[in-house]
Amino acid sequence: MTILQKLAEKILEYSEGFKVIDYCACLRATYVIVEDKEERRFLGMSHIAHENLHNQGKIIAPNVDNLTELTSSINIINRSFGLSLINAISQKFIKPTQEFPEIRDPVCIVGNMKPLVKEFSNRKVYVFEKSTELRDDALSDAEEELLLQECKTVFITGVTLLNFTLERILEISKGTNILIGPSASIIPDLMRDFNIHYIQSMIFNDVDKIRDHLRLGNFVSLKINKELGVNFSAKVNRSFA
Template structure:
């Protein structure tokens, strides 16, 4: 399980970091850490449709305890764990080789089959306008539209794709391993969105080729947006980036 491998790598990087604050909330669960170089904020999208009658087994929160639960079957623990891993990643991340571009710039100009894992209407619209054959998969039925496929069809259709742009929430809902296995012919596999704040070296040796995420550049502004449950409030404190996984 990829999350199990990622958590072990993240645990090796927590020595000089302490947990400052955290929140399991909408739209994002967040973890704030601090070390000698300053503070870093990590997030993971909260998926209400995945939450049932779970009880968090962590009674004394710590950075290490959160990360150790990143591969838990309990979605609350898993979300907090991934947010903690992202906080550690953002503290250590080197963006000197980052491209400050939109995810669309990663795709070749020639047409082809592109899978979107997660319904992202603005991206879908632009891809179709550029001539790509777009397949949109979505697990949450509330987000379906007339051109959306159930995620149950990913298993059969992903091997046909030339490129995959996957919402990094696939890490939260536990489908990342299946997606990477089935997208065996895709030349580009992008994890996108704030949940994809991982260190690229955590994904070395997988089929993931790029991370398209957000760097929190104004922690105070972003944190206020998170506490107020605001997508736009959070994103105002961020800057988008793309990193290649090498």
């Protein structure tokens, strides 16, 4: 079972009273908006890995009852809806903590997140990118097998949940693993047992504002789009069961 599938099962413990009221597969990302019993709205999103798009498998409308079906689908749009729904439910329960890891070199960044890469320009850093569209000067993901084991600090884009590359990254990484980005807006404790040490993402404080931003075909960056919400960094409580 993939980590994404396991997260879908775990989030169901928090899902009572939620219903999906809006969703979209936009140009750069999917989003799902849920409403709880008190009619409070929460939005979760997931960037779309365009290199993994294909026409196989029927795309279905997301709801809480079909979450496990979404996260097990062969179509990445469904999986993206599933991750967005996990993130939407999580939004209610995430606290705006500011718990930051110690940054040690070498730094690995999985996913060419340019504002983050720029932040570490004065350090020894390896950047990996699966998409040829987004790669620029980054290494391909193939070189992760050679270099990840050297890295003491590993930033991993949440999109790795969708293309099932996260599992291998966590298997070979020997550093502090930080799942980062708006696609990683997950209740931190749900990441126990997966070798994830920190979650860094965003709590969206204006559902309509982020919805309209995504509908226009935009990406969301924790470094650039601070007006869309509150960034948080949370240590994952470890489980040794």
